[in-house]
Amino acid sequence: MAEAPWLTIIGLGEDGLNGLSDASREALAQAALVMGAARHLALLPDLPCEVVEWPVPFADGIALLLAQRGRRVVMLASGDPFWFGAGSSVARHLARQEWRALPAPSSFSQVAAALGWPLEQVTCLGLHAAPLSRLRPHLAQGARVLVLVRDGAAVGEVAGYLTGLGFGTSTLHVMEALGGPRERLRSMQAGDYSFSDVCHPVAVALEVAGAGRALPVVAGRADGFFDHDGQITKQAVRALSLAALAPVPGELLWDIGLGSGSVSIEWLLAHPRLEAIGFEADPVRAARALRNAASLGVDRLRVVEARAPAGLEGQPLPDAVFIGGGLSDGLLRDLWRILPQGVRVVANAVTLDSEALLAQWHAQAGGTLTRLELSEATPLGRKRGWRAAYPIVQWRVVR
Known part of the structure; x- marks a missing residue:
């Protein structure tokens, strides 16, 4: 028979011992040591074993826990430890046979049950230590969002953030200590x-409403969503570039000549498991791109302040590369040296020199060479006429 795990991670609700399963009660009874936050320990009666309060910040407690190998240890966590909980932070340090988890209903489940919301149709976010801007992609008329926040003050910050974006008529359902004797549910626009007396633990359920501008869900978002100095891949070309890059969940993009960051940001908005590294030599543009990413809810954009190809060395290898600036024969040669086979490369050219370069590389390496010509209707005297933008030549190829 396999040896029992030394660590049991127990999900604890606000009703303390009353809400625990028989397996959780048995684990507590057999424990030599129980570790948990002061709030969690206060929910349980006096325990006969050694009790250690989990320190703040949370990361400081992991080494203390790992030092207990060989003893029967219980770690207390909130609700479901593996849904925006502490479970994964600990489990990544352990072999699978060293631990087991006994979850309780998650805060999201309890909020949905209190409001009668179908959980599968609701966005769930944990923003204890994350910026409120991660709400941004989900703010659209009629959307429902469940948010876990660090404390009562953070609820006011959520309200202010929504109001500042034009969603001030959104309803906030503020829920404290769900499932326990301190449970309270209040609502307000x-x-x-x-509210000035909101207590931890707290969850906020949002019913989004108002005249705020929602982010479209497909690539090619309006240029006005991005702060820029003119160095931006324009809306229609950006949409075609993202289609050519063809992001797949879990992939990494290199964005060379980051500019405003619009291509990387739209790549990241396509799926939460996408990653991007932008390369930008101009520190002002690099900082602007980071601000754009944060304001649109994808603060995971990484920026390397260096000119390619020098800044490429030592970086994680990508699945796709976009060249929006700094195109040169030397850059392409270095990319072909660095990149493994199978990486998708998309390069846009606007000058005759860069167009000739792409034509040369297309002849050597294959791929698809496309000329994009766009015109807009503009006033022409009393009538209207077509104003043509500079044509773009786009090369897409698989290394």
């Missing part, structure tokens, strides 16, 4: 928010 974001623009009128005035």
Whole structure:
């Protein structure tokens, strides 16, 4: 028979011992040591074993826990430890046979049950230590979002954030200590928010409403969503570039000549498991791209302040590369040296020199060479005429 795991991670609800399963009760009874936050320990009666309060910050407690190998240890966590919980932070340090988890209903499940919301149709976010801007992609008329926040003050910050974006008529359902004797549910519009006595643990359920501008869900978002100095891949060309890059969940993009960051940001918005590294030599543009990414809810954009190809060395190898600036024969040669086979490369050219370069590389390496010509209707005297933009030559190829 396999040896029992030395660590049991127990999900604890606000009703303390009353809500625990028989297996969780048995684990507590057999434990030589129980570790948990002060709030969790206070939910349980006096325990006969050694009790250690989990330190703040949370990461400081992991080494303390790992030092207990060989003893029967219980770690207390909130609700479901593996849904925006502490379970994964600990489990990544252990072999699978060293631990087991006994979850309780998650905060999201309890909120949905309290409001009668179908959980599968609701966006769930944990923003204890994450920026509120991660809400941005989900703010659209009629959307429902469940948010876990660090404390009562953070609820006011959520209300202010929504109001500042034009969603002040959104309803906030503020829920404290769900499932326990301190449970409380109150509702108020974001623009009128005035609660000053909200206590931890707290969850907020949002019913989004208002005249705020929602982010479209497909690539080619309006240029106005991005702060820029003119160095931006324009909306229509960006949409075609993202289609050529063809992001797949879990992939990494290199964005060379980052500019405003619009291509990387739209790549990241396509799926939460996508990653991107932008290369930008101009520190002002690099900082602007990071601000754009944060304001649109994808603060995971990484920026390397260096000119390619020098900045490429030592970086994680990508699945796709976009060249929006700095195109040269030397850059392409270095990319062909660095990149493994199978990487998708998309390069846009606007000058005759860069167009000739792409034509040369297309002849050597294959791929698809496309000329994009766009025109807009503009006033022409009393009538209208077509104003042509500079044509773009786009090369897409698989290394």
